[in-house]
Amino acid sequence: MSLASDAAATRTMTMLEAINHTLHAEMARDDRVMVFGEDVAANGGVFRATEGLLDAFGEDRVVDTPLAEAVIAGTAVGLAAAGMVPVPEIQFLGFSYQAFHQIAGQVARLRYRTRGRFDVPITIRAPFGGGVRTPELHSESLEAQYANIPGLKIVLPASAADAKGLLATAIRDPDPVLFLEPLRGYRMLRDEVPLGEHLVPFGEARTVMGADDPADDDVVVFAWSFMVEMSRRAAELLADEGIRVRVVDLRTLVPLDVDTIRTCVEAIGRVVVVQEAPETNGFASELIATINDEAFYSLEAPVARVSGYDAPYPVGQLEDSYVPDAGRIAAAIRRTAGAA
Amino acid sequence: MSLASDAAATRTMTMLEAINHTLHAEMARDDRVMVFGEDVAANGGVFRATEGLLDAFGEDRVVDTPLAEAVIAGTAVGLAAAGMVPVPEIQFLGFSYQAFHQIAGQVARLRYRTRGRFDVPITIRAPFGGGVRTPELHSESLEAQYANIPGLKIVLPASAADAKGLLATAIRDPDPVLFLEPLRGYRMLRDEVPLGEHLVPFGEARTVMGADDPADDDVVVFAWSFMVEMSRRAAELLADEGIRVRVVDLRTLVPLDVDTIRTCVEAIGRVVVVQEAPETNGFASELIATINDEAFYSLEAPVARVSGYDAPYPVGQLEDSYVPDAGRIAAAIRRTAGAA
Amino acid sequence: MAVPAAVGQHGVVTIPSLSDETLRSMLTAMLSSRVYSQRVFNLQRQGRAGTNAPVDGSEAILAGVEHALDPSEDWVLPQYRELVGLERFGTDVLDRYVLYALGHPEGGHIPEPTRVWPPQISLATQVPHAVGLAWGMKARSEPGCVLVFLGDGSTSEGDFYEACNFAGVLDAPVIVVVVNNGWAISTPIARQTRAKNFAEKSHAFGIPGVTVDGTDAIAVYEAIADARSRAVAGAGPTLVECVTYRLGPHTTADDPTRYVPGDELAAARERDPIVVMTSELERRGLWTAADTETTLAAADARMDAAVRAGEAMAVDQVELFDHVYAEHTPRLADQRARFLADRGGVS
Amino acid sequence: MAVPAAVGQHGVVTIPSLSDETLRSMLTAMLSSRVYSQRVFNLQRQGRAGTNAPVDGSEAILAGVEHALDPSEDWVLPQYRELVGLERFGTDVLDRYVLYALGHPEGGHIPEPTRVWPPQISLATQVPHAVGLAWGMKARSEPGCVLVFLGDGSTSEGDFYEACNFAGVLDAPVIVVVVNNGWAISTPIARQTRAKNFAEKSHAFGIPGVTVDGTDAIAVYEAIADARSRAVAGAGPTLVECVTYRLGPHTTADDPTRYVPGDELAAARERDPIVVMTSELERRGLWTAADTETTLAAADARMDAAVRAGEAMAVDQVELFDHVYAEHTPRLADQRARFLADRGGVS
Numbered sequence A, B: 001m002s003l004a005s006d007a008a009a010t011r012t013m014t015m016l017e018a019i020n021h022t023l024h025a026e027m028a029r030d031d032r033v034m035v036f037g038e039d040v041a042a043n044g045g046v047f048r049a050t051e052g053l054l055d056a057f058g059e060d061r062v063v064d065t066p067l068a069e070a071v072i073a074g075t076a077v078g079l080a081a082a083g084m085v086p087v088p089e090i091q092f093l094g095f096s097y098q099a100f101h102q103i104a105g106q107v108a109r110l111r112y113r114t115r116g117r118f119d120v121p122i123t124i125r126a127p128f129g130g131g132v133r134t135p136e137l138h139s140e141s142l143e144a145q146y147a148n149i150p151g152l153k154i155v156l157p158a159s160a161a162d163a164k165g166l167l168a169t170a171i172r173d174p175d176p177v178l179f180l181e182p183l184r185g186y187r188m189l190r191d192e193v194p195l196g197e198h199l200v201p202f203g204e205a206r207t208v209m210g211a212d213d214p215a216d217d218d219v220v221v222f223a224w225s226f227m228v229e230m231s232r233r234a235a236e237l238l239a240d241e242g243i244r245v246r247v248v249d250l251r252t253l254v255p256l257d258v259d260t261i262r263t264c265v266e267a268i269g270r271v272v273v274v275q276e277a278p279e280t281n282g283f284a285s286e287l288i289a290t291i292n293d294e295a296f297y298s299l300e301a302p303v304a305r306v307s308g309y310d311a312p313y314p315v316g317q318l319e320d321s322y323v324p325d326a327g328r329i330a331a332a333i334r335r336t337a338g339a340a
Numbered sequence C, D: 001m002a003v004p005a006a007v008g009q010h011g012v013v014t015i016p017s018l019s020d021e022t023l024r025s026m027l028t029a030m031l032s033s034r035v036y037s038q039r040v041f042n043l044q045r046q047g048r049a050g051t052n053a054p055v056d057g058s059e060a061i062l063a064g065v066e067h068a069l070d071p072s073e074d075w076v077l078p079q080y081r082e083l084v085g086l087e088r089f090g091t092d093v094l095d096r097y098v099l100y101a102l103g104h105p106e107g108g109h110i111p112e113p114t115r116v117w118p119p120q121i122s123l124a125t126q127v128p129h130a131v132g133l134a135w136g137m138k139a140r141s142e143p144g145c146v147l148v149f150l151g152d153g154s155t156s157e158g159d160f161y162e163a164c165n166f167a168g169v170l171d172a173p174v175i176v177v178v179v180n181n182g183w184a185i186s187t188p189i190a191r192q193t194r195a196k197n198f199a200e201k202s203h204a205f206g207i208p209g210v211t212v213d214g215t216d217a218i219a220v221y222e223a224i225a226d227a228r229s230r231a232v233a234g235a236g237p238t239l240v241e242c243v244t245y246r247l248g249p250h251t252t253a254d255d256p257t258r259y260v261p262g263d264e265l266a267a268a269r270e271r272d273p274i275v276v277m278t279s280e281l282e283r284r285g286l287w288t289a290a291d292t293e294t295t296l297a298a299a300d301a302r303m304d305a306a307v308r309a310g311e312a313m314a315v316d317q318v319e320l321f322d323h324v325y326a327e328h329t330p331r332l333a334d335q336r337a338r339f340l341a342d343r344g345g346v347s
């Protein structure tokens, strides 16, 4: 097989497979990459995202840590300063709260505090998100709480191919990245993943559905992570009703692809933003503020937010009512399409 | 002195004096109230906010804790369950990061997890805010990171009288309250404080400046904490230029006084929001989203945000450029007043 | 890291305070808790319950603890594995645990006057809560003490240390029970710490620490009774490490064959706490095979009823807005109203 | 909590490894660090510098540490009080500390190859960093070790425990130095912990712990040299408690007369580390009053230069946007551009 055909080859993978495949590839590419966290070695991670890494790269580079998130994030700071490329896993994003002081106060600002003495090529991987009947604090969407912290990059893949392309970019990035993986998408999201080198740059949104010319669409939906899939389903429902919906996957919240947002809003004028997080001060609020800054005069109707509610993420029997689904998203799109 | 005149009596106090006075009053009123934290007892707090409490109420109710924020917040949960009214202090809000998992994951949801078995009358006091040349993590404005967490109330007084009225309300409130005190306002803000019972309800904004009829104002500024004072100064600058500015102190971000916001925006149509926090996903974003929901059609210009920048709170020689000042706020108001 | 030879040997010694009735009650509790746990496990397999963590291996610890405490005065804060073994504290504990496993919101609500908290998922966060509660009881001059459970893995969290250290300073009436079952999911204790054992961690706090054989209900009972008498006498906290071995998977979501050495597990099964206690009580003539039959049948019937009641308990979806605050904030009230309106429109 | 009688008595014993030259160098460093610290303190009083924390009482600890380490291989992660006493690691350390005190952004930038980190304000967060750095050095098979400072108060933070525990598991080449100066602002050690002493906390991690007299530079040197040889030999971490007494206020913002018992302070002044070391070296004929004069004058001159250079170093306000990311994100670039435009307009 020639190199060219190699590079073009793809395979259908779940998002989980794509992540695992990428970790293998990046560890093989760069021997400074270290994977560590709770249950990542012998067990291959509680979801098997790190399966096989221990066998392939040995116990010096794939390390089970004690059950202590702050020191997982905190040692990453020291490892980075030692010249390593740490890829710690926080078993569930909700438990990054235990490491908040290290992530927000230290990881995010090591470069700033030391005025560039140290690069901070840390990629913190963590699954999150609802719909899979997890116990407390396993499903919480916390991206907005991190987005207010300068120095972090916040990356949320919504397809298997992007999981590869964005994770590889994250690991090679000299800045700290929160790489947030949708629990519900791990096995549900399956698509064609390039087998060769595949890098998706940060700050470039992806159009998931929509007309060639955005001006031909009626409403644009901005979403990230699993809500992209939900928005796509909503858009399909509405296609039958003749409402043309553009679905844009933001991919990275920091940096944000303001150009694509502006272009879409200017062309379409009607916007829905979808998030799993609680409404108040979720990242949707920032998007609305950004649209207000960038394209206020193009808006033909208020931007609609579809969010989790301002209640803690609930128990199993209530969660389907909490997390936005295609029906709720479709209703918001319909209202926005029809607004005066 | 009759009770009536007592109730009407006031004294000029700094915000710090008002806080201290209120802690004395609330501890005297309710013997379940306990004050604890780092250096709050013998030292009376590093700013003297808790001065005299140890002598007045004894070492069982005014307690120096070990240097460990998570257990300060975490024991508050247990104390609340035991029927006490905990008023812990976090020495600087930046160190609430060390307690984030307890505040966000436990304090905020004890009621929810137990379906109302336990009341959570916890008031966490913490100073924050810039302009006073503090070391790292002493000045950070983190209100937005907390605002995305359901179950908390977020209260930020901007005057001495409000410090009293809101703190008394917080301590008597059955829900957990983050009570955030502006470092720069501790001694700089001085006003008339009622000496008797004085309760300021949550969720009622305060008009600091403005015409009797909001429709007579040109621009409305929403702010909280020390930025209210800065906005007032900006408004005074602009009065000479003939721009009539309404300054509204939101006082509590959760709950938010949506009615006042809506009324002002409908009447005035031009809005500036001021915050010290970094721009991205600060609480200003939520306000813009709220205005988008509630009064979109009344807006005559994009809402202007005046914020700290998307950089960590800087060192002393840079901080005056970082924190919004009257000049920057005035410029934004001017632009908004003149926008097409 | 090994159990000190001096404590918790299998030759159980009768101590006067333990009546035959109590011994029988302990074994009954142990057998029952295993049944309850297996039934909840099976519910998950049948798609009727969420992820849950079986008790297997911890039965003696739970029986020892619940019999050494006074349910009318003492509080228990569990991690997540213990709710099937605290029936002496009230029948609610199991009923609510079943609801919890079924994903019902009321599963978190253990009603007054039962002095047990719901499961804690955010590991070790319950230790500060326990210390605060004990501090509050002391402040109010209430009798009793607080007992908090956490796993060997959870001792690595900062909250455990911060809380035990503060408990020492406060002389708080709290008993911190480390259930050392050898594993934190797939992580063995050797990767969790180099401490000689978990009781040694008490040196960091200047409080007493003891290690007991957690497969021996009587040894656990004695250690807890001792710690309790110190706590209620104002002598402060105790750290009690109970050493056992996790006999099942971590949770319904786990495959322990990936990492648990088979021989280690086989050896542990020889010391199955239920086998140990059953043979001891049989030896003393306090128990027969028929007693086991009766107990298992009663536990099954108890669970039938709990599951039936739990599954019959309806949930109104609008409850997701309740208990966020004492009263809905305006915004939450608004969200709730829209939720009801949308539902009205859709259904 | 008292210093164990067996260690760190004042009768200093000569050990072969400490040459006269080293002993003199240590005292020079001690005297200098106190001068540096006082000068920085005074800058704050004059409104020229921000809040800062004087070194008084810790000089022997710093001198012992810096002389026992190898600046070409080892790293030091300070808390915030130590930057005036690490000149052996490079002249940058002090120069940058002066900038730091002046509120200059470059104060955080200690340039290569100096192996010292800037001050840490978020207490105990530096301990995980040190463990990570030591782990990384081990992973890269680099020589040397990492030494991290924290105060007695800071040992109450979860990060300290989590990090020491993980260091034990990793056998990381790290030395954790607890500077026990009796106080955390106004909180005395008796309210910080009931542990017998801070070295005892090592039991929780299964690592060696030692307590030394922190007013005795030679005792500190020996303890650190010993810990270092173990670390670089692959024998893992050591916890070293250095007991001293804070002779000054907590920081420029503090009034210790509110809480420090006068007699306790007076007793501590008798053991002022500089007095102890000076009289010891005088006794040995290695030091005279004239040496003190010369050293103080040199330190003053050194500070004059550092302050002059620091105050002369301009800051462009636009630097507040730098080093947030390796490259400005578009939004930050935009904010920066607006900042420059506004400035252009205004000035």
Ligand SMILES: Cc1ncc(C[n+]2csc(CCOP(=O)(O)OP(=O)(O)O)c2C)c(N)n1
Binding pocket: A038, A067, A091, A095, A098, C053, C081, C121, C122, C123, C124, C150, C151, C152, C153, C154, C155, C179, C181, C183, C184, C185, C246, C250
């Ligand atoms: C703070 C936190 N981190 C991680 C997890 C994920 N997690 C759930 S159980 C578990 C292992 C707990 O081990 P241990 O404390 O020994 O208790 P055991 O399950 O053995 O009873 C982990 C890592 C969690 N629930 N909370």
Ligand SMILES: Cc1ncc(C[n+]2csc(CCOP(=O)(O)OP(=O)(O)O)c2C)c(N)n1
Binding pocket: B038, B067, B091, B095, B098, D053, D081, D121, D122, D123, D124, D150, D151, D152, D153, D154, D155, D179, D181, D183, D184, D185, D246, D250
């Ligand atoms: C996480 C955190 N909490 C609180 C503070 C505020 N603070 C600054 S210094 C200090 C006391 C530190 O005492 P210790 O660790 O003994 O060091 P020392 O000042 O005595 O050298 C406190 C509470 C802080 N800087 N960081």
Ligand SMILES: [Mg+2]
Binding pocket: C151, C152, C153, C179, C180, C181, C182, C183, C184, C185
């Ligand atoms: Mg375990």
Ligand SMILES: [Mg+2]
Binding pocket: D151, D152, D153, D179, D180, D181, D182, D183, D184, D185
């Ligand atoms: Mg100290």
